[in-house]
Amino acid sequence: MMSGFRQFxxxxxxxxxxxxxxxxxxxxxxxxxLTKDLLTPLIAALVGKPDFSAIKFTVxxxxxxxxxxxxxxxxxxLIAAVIYFFVVLPxxxxxxxxxxxxxxxLAGHARGIEDSLSSLDDSEKxxxxxxxxxxxxxxxxxxxxxxxx
Numbered sequence: 071m072m073s074g075f076r077q078f079x080x081x082x083x084x085x086x087x088x089x090x091x092x093x094x095x096x097x098x099x100x101x102x103x104l105t106k107d108l109l110t111p112l113i114a115a116l117v118g119k120p121d122f123s124a125i126k127f128t129v130x131x132x133x134x135x136x137x138x139x140x141x142x143x144x145x146x147x148l149i150a151a152v153i154y155f156f157v158v159l160p161x162x163x164x165x166x167x168x169x170x171x172x173x174x175x176l177a178g179h180a181r182g183i184e185d186s187l188s189s190l191d192d193s194e195k196x197x198x199x200x201x202x203x204x205x206x207x208x209x210x211x212x213x214x215x216x217x218x219x
Contacts, residue, residue: 098149105145113144168201 078084110122122144125137171194190198 097152098145101145101148101152105141105148109144109148110141167197171198171201 114122122137122140123135125135125140127134127136171190174190174194187195187198
């Protein structure tokens with residue numbers, strides 16, 4: 071029973087996810103500090119308020135902390151922008167480039183693999199080598215499958 075639990079915990083994707091959560095938490099703290107210490111005062115200088123968290127209004131005795139919501143919204147937009155520009159776009163570019171290179175190689179299959187590879191420039195050949203190396207490593211080291219209950 072414990073060996074199964076140990077195997078589950080040590081699976082690659084569980085460990086990767088744990089690392090991602092820790093790094094994500096640290097990243098969120100950095101973005102929160104950036105928002106609180108740099109962006110909020112900059113925007114507040116333009117609007118005239120010293121801090122967004124001071125923006126509040128009351129209706130029938132209930133306090134609505136609009137400034138706290140604005141701080142959270144700015145943090146969310148910053149995190150979303152960083153993830154998009156530093157994770158999503160590069161991954162999409164790599165995937166598109168790899169697909170294009172594979173299409174070129176496969177299209178030239180009729181005239182032989184040597185002719186196909188010789189038509190690629192050095193950077194394309196290096197990219198193709200890296201993609202094939204990653205594929206062979208993934209095939210050689212597959213993630214262990216756990217039985218489904």
